[in-house]
Amino acid sequence: MEVVWKRQWGLLVWFSVMIQFFLLSHCHLKYPQGSFSSSSFFSVVGSVAFQEEPIESGDEQWHCENHCVTSYGNLRGIKYHGVENLLDDGLDRDDRGYWDCSWEDVNGSNSKQSMILGDRFQVIMQTNNQVEVSFKTTWKSSDPLPALNVDKRYVMLSGSSGFYTYAIYERLKGWPGMFLWETRIVFKLSQKWFQYMAISDTRQRIMPTIADRERGQSLAYPEAVLLKNPMNSELEGEVDDKYQYSSESKNDRVHGWISLNSGIGFWIITPSYEFHAYECSLHWSSSKCYIENGEPWKKVFGPVFIHLNSVSDKTKATSLWGDAKQQTWKEIVSWPYSFPHSPDFLKSDQRGSVIGQLSVQDQYLKVGNGPARFAHVGLAAPEDARSWEYQTKGYQFWTRTDEHGNFYIKAVLPGAYNLHAWVSGVMGNYMYEATVTVTPGSVTKLPPLVFKPPRDGPTLWEIGIPNRHAAEFYVPNVTKNINTLYLEQDKFRQYGLWERYAELYPENDLVFTVGTSDYAKDWFFAHVLRRLPDGKFKATTWQIVFDLPKVDKAGTYKLRLVLAAAHMAEVQVRVNRRDAIRPDFTTGPTGRDNAIARHGIHGVQRSFTAALPGSLFVNGRNTIFLHQPRNQEAFQGVMYDYIRLEGPPQSTH
Structure with missing residues (x-):
């Protein structure tokens, strides 16, 4: 399906969609005419109807390709600010923007990588201000795929400089056990346009191309190569290794790429890392997200915001990082979002909060007793008494104390939690002895908490x-x-x-x-x-x-x-x-x-x-x-x- 918005708003997103219509050899979706002011990035319009011939209305056109038999909710292209496709159109059309996961079956065979391909398409919401579409995949026991139902969502808002995506992963009671290593959304950007990567204020640089890596010398493992004769001669003799650009979740609210020759930025903004609290990766530890035989499970990953920006003076393209940071703050203060239409994503009034104060008490500690200043305090499901670091399946909610040890954990999903804390400069980990129960709309005030670090002698x-x-x-x-x-x-x-x-x-x-x-x-x-x-x-x-x-x-x-x-x-x-x-x-x-x-x-x-x-x-x-x-x-x-x-x-x- 090609989704073409009016070009005055600058952004075009193509989806690959699988839709089954048994009586038609061609199918087309039409959105009746409608628009917004030129300050908007998107024109989001009207109701859906199916026709046997292509429908065009001015600059608008929605079209199901390949006679309605291919496509799975993957992104084929993004047109923005005069660039026909920000994604790599040299790749197969379903290999440019997609969700996937690494997993094993219950027998613990070798890890498999599976793209999450939808088999049902549905328009969830359609108004002059918002469109939300769903691509669902339903597991069948005969499938050589992970035992998961997945509902991928894409959301476009009027006036928004990008689009949102999230996914609901679900397993039903009685399904076979599995290990989930990791899951992700991938965008493969065009190397023609994007050369400059930005992770933080101090971690930004021009990156080598895939061809540069292919010409390079392999080092101790495949991800690391010594660059030889790169297109950018300034990179000669440097090492390129993806692990050099990793970040802790708490620090990775925004990262992305800048096109220096077109003045365009492409950013992934994560306004909350509550759903990052899953340890499904050997990049982090040996723990796997193990879902037992017969165990039901559901989790919402996201939404994340795909933010696009541009600058007319291309010599100032790197300033797009500053704009992306400002947009990130706007997304953070808007969390939890009010617009997702899945009932599995709970809104602000469906969540609760926890407040309290933490202090440190150690008779042998010369400095550090008293308020736990700037401590990390968080809520995690009581599924593993060892540590919050071993959590795999649930959500976590973290904050920092102020200089007086006070903390406020907001937007917490209803449920029972353990409260954990650690203080830089103080050995050990604190866990509150009682279970913390959060209910919708509640503010749970805890009694004064005292962390007595491990200690037997001076x-x-x-x-x-x-x-x-x-x-x-x-x-x-x-x-x-x-x-x-x-x-x-x-x-x-x-x-x-x-x-x-x-x-x-x-x-x-x-x-x-x-x-x-x-x-x-x-x-x-x-x-x-x-x-x-x-x-x-x-x-x-x-x-x-x-x-x-x-x-x-x-x-x-x-x-x-x-x-x-x-x-x-x-x-x-x-x-x-x-x-x-x-x-x-x-x-x-x-x-x-x-x-x-x-x-x-x-x-x-x-x-x-x-x-x-x-x-x-x-x-x-x-x-x-x-x-x-x-x-x-x-x-x-x-x-x-x-x-x-x-x-x-x-x-x-």
Whole structure:
């Protein structure tokens, strides 16, 4: 179906639609004549009728292609501001803009990638101000597809500089179990027009083309290539790797591309990340979104806003980023939207809110007691007592406290939740002991909340800051395979940093001496393996050297070991006996977040406490050995968030 709006409003969107009409060999949709002021981007008009001949009304035309037998609700093209198609029309028409998902059946076979193709089309709403269309797909047991019903929606509003899309995923009771790895909406933009990508104020640049990548040299994994003879000679010798452009959901409210030669911007705006609270990806951790046999499930993904903007002076095309940020704020303050017509997307009056105050109480903490300033506070379904980070199927609602520890979580869907919190600079995670129940239109006021962090004794020494990441540690400069965007910022995003460890420590592993070493200079940000000349990898052992003037031999010391990331790794702890066969403590095999390879600075946080008898220590100089023994491949290792040694309770060290 070609959907052509009056050209004075500048935007054209083509859909591929599958519609079955048993008695017609051709079918056409007509919207009667109607329009808005020239300030509008769209003309949204009239009722729907089916005719046997093409219908044209001025500049308007709706047309079902291919004799009504193909198409699935995928976007074939977007015309805007004189450009015939912003999408890549060199691709197959159903491979330009689409929803898809990665999944496995209940038997856990290899992950499959499936495009979500609608088999039923319906106009949900049609007025002079709004059109909402639906493309539904219904699962059949004979289908080699994920056991999901999906309702894809597209919404166009009068005067809006773009369009909205969202999808309702549903599984009925009795359906077979499945794993859902991830789901997404994809727009493949024309390389002819779009060369410049913007993620944040400081992460913007001209990007290489697909052809540049094809000419490049493959590196350690397919996503990373060394550019050779690129069309833009300034990119010569740089690394291109998609993982260098990842962002945390809380920071990724808007991202997009700019056409420098046409002065057009294409942006995806996410006004709320409540639906991002699903861990369906190996890019993040080893957890899968597992929906059990017979378990009913429903979730709304979106809406997100596809924002288009333009500037007449093409030399100022990069200023479109500022406009996109302003539009993002408008979308955020409009959430939850009032216009989606699916009853599964709840409006403001169907939601509730939660207010409260959080404080920190730690008798051994010198700084940080009192109001939990600027803490992260959130609601998550009580489906997993371990952590909100392991949630997979539901929604989450997060906010930050003010300087007095007050918080207000708004627009919460009705239901029962656990309340979680964490405070930068304070070890541990808080969870309110009672279930928080939210009802439509309610304001739930909680009693004063007190976070008592994990603690058994006084701090003897600590390394790092408990902030859930490893950015405060030493991240080296790269000596080759550079991305110039990260020479002065976010250096951890550079390719190949795992190889720099062996260059900095060619013979002996890292030794950190408490009191003289500086973790910002002397603690490598990732505990990685050492590559040997034959290509194999050697396990590494780090040392923490410290003094204890007087050991309490009858007491128990606690080593708090908090990992910011881990991938197929293990940390073994030995006290003063490097070669002891059995470690004094081990984390056991842990993690699959692959943050080292994917240029992250954290994955899923994991906390461990080693109870160490005083008999292991000596008066004077002591050494704790941290051994990472698993050495099958390059990216096995951990990132530390925070390490603390506590003395026995009431210790006077």
